Amino acid sequence: MNVTHLECASCHKNYEAGKLHNLCAECGKPLLVRYDLERAAQTLTKESLKNRQSNLWRYAEVLPVENESNIVSFGEGFTPLLKAEKLAATLSVKSNLFIKDESTNPTQSFKARGMSAAVSMAKELGVKRVAAPSAGNAAGALAAYASRAGMETFLFMPKDTPRANIVECEQTGANVTLIDGLITDCGKIVAECKDAEGWFDVSTLKEPYRVEGKKTMGYELAEQFDYQLPDVILYPTGGGTGLIGMWKAFDEMQQLGWIDAKRPRMVSVQSIGCAPIVKAFHEGDMFAAEFPNAQTVASGLRVPKAIGDFLILDALHKSGGTAVAVTDEELINAVKEIGAAEGLFCAPEGAACLPALRKMIEQNLVKENETVVIFNTGAGIKYLEAFS
Ligand SMILES: *Cc1c(COP(=O)(O)O)cnc(C)c1O
Numbered sequence: 436m437n438v439t440h441l442e443c444a445s446c447h448k449n450y451e452a453g454k455l456h457n458l459c460a461e462c463g464k465p466l467l468v469r470y471d472l473e474r475a476a477q478t479l480t481k482e483s484l485k486n487r488q489s490n491l492w493r494y495a496e497v498l499p500v501e502n503e504s505n506i507v508s509f510g511e512g513f514t515p516l517l518k519a520e521k522l523a524a525t526l527s528v529k530s531n532l533f534i535k536d537e538s539t540n541p542t543q544s545f546k547a548r549g550m551s552a553a554v555s556m557a558k559e560l561g562v563k564r565v566a567a568p569s570a571g572n573a574a575g576a577l578a579a580y581a582s583r584a585g586m587e588t589f590l591f592m593p594k595d596t597p598r599a600n601i602v603e604c605e606q607t608g609a610n611v612t613l614i615d616g617l618i619t620d621c622g623k624i625v626a627e628c629k630d631a632e633g634w635f636d637v638s639t640l641k642e643p644y645r646v647e648g649k650k651t652m653g654y655e656l657a658e659q660f661d662y663q664l665p666d667v668i669l670y671p672t673g674g675g676t677g678l679i680g681m682w683k684a685f686d687e688m689q690q691l692g693w694i695d696a697k698r699p700r701m702v703s704v705q706s707i708g709c710a711p712i713v714k715a716f717h718e719g720d721m722f723a724a725e726f727p728n729a730q731t732v733a734s735g736l737r738v739p740k741a742i743g744d745f746l747i748l749d750a751l752h753k754s755g756g757t758a759v760a761v762t763d764e765e766l767i768n769a770v771k772e773i774g775a776a777e778g779l780f781c782a783p784e785g786a787a788c789l790p791a792l793r794k795m796i797e798q799n800l801v802k803e804n805e806t807v808v809i810f811n812t813g814a815g816i817k818y819l820e821a822f823s
């Protein structure tokens with residue numbers, strides 16, 4: 436409703452709103468949605484939010500859908516921010532530790548946020564058939580939202596994707612193809628077939644609206660912390676959509692006059708078996724090379740090459756944050772530790788944030804009494820194979 440245009444995140448070429456777009460036609464990088472934030476601020480106020488629906492569409496003025504009737508929703512977003520006092524007590528530096536629990540989203544992961552926005556926009560722009568490669572949870576969310584919108588869905592997943600993800604897609608009406616390869620191989624198939632098949636490609640960041648859905652995590656954190664953002668955010672990073680989205684949300688909120696220029700230190704958490712962002716960050720690179728032989732039970736982190744790599748790395752650098760890799764053993768053990776302490780059955784990706792935080796504390800990267808948020812991005816129950 437307040438969208439002015441789309442802008443390439445790399446070469447800054449502008450694109451018209453209200454049309455289907457994938458990557459920048461000039462340079463092949465992701466497009467970001469730009470809003471008239473002055474206009475948005477006329478109705479979107481801290482006060483007005485108090486009476487709105489408890490899902491991400493409460494931020495409608497800074498979301499891309501033009502006509503409300505096109506919104507495809509299961510009530511995603513506005514997830515709990517849980518204080519984790521018992522876990523905090525196990526850390527060698529006293530901190531105010533919180534878990535943003537995204538497992539309560541529809542289809543049990545934060546992928547619902549992105550897909551609600553992407554499918555709503557696809558509906559608004561007349562799309563009938565959608566396709567995506569997925570490491571698991573994105574497929575589950577796309578299948579659900581697309582079926583609800585009356586679209587046909589074509590999904591490509593590695594054959595060792597958690598079984599729960601495969602079954603949920605089949606049961607919610609999607610066409611599922613399992614591939615002997617990684618998410619990047621699945622992405623190539625979508626790219627090759629989409630024109631002939633008439634599919635709209637909803638791959639992470641090759642589609643401009645998933646990041647808009649996921650940025651609402653940043654708006655929610657601001658609201659839940661009464662507009663004092665935390666000092667540190669640990670985010671399990673695959674394609675990086677959520678981290679890029681939150682970083683964008685912080686800038687928007689500053690323009691809306693809600694927050695100042697201070698930013699949380701953004702931290703990408705990955706598995707040692709697939710850590711392209713961690714490697715690039717510590718080598719001081721602006722882009723991340725494809726990670727060879729990517730392997731981890733945290734399937735959402737098994738993204739050897741992210742098209743938004745430069746945006747992730749930029750946010751880590753500008754925020755004074757870092758990137759941390761943990762082993763699969765550490766992240767699996769952390770699932771039980773968090774579960775036993777706080778009663779939350781985390782996805783392995785989310786659990787990875789705890790050993791990563793401990794490593795940061797060892798390196799004096801977290802100070803006494805700082806406020807730290809770790810993101811539990813999904814539900815452990817979908818990864819039963821990982822616990823056998
Ligand atoms: C997709 C996924 C991630 C990675 O999210 P990005 O925003 O793509 O980096 C992390 N955790 C879970 C559970 C996921 O499904």
Ligand SMILES: [Zn+2]
Nearest residue numbers: 443446459462
């Ligand atoms: Zn460009």
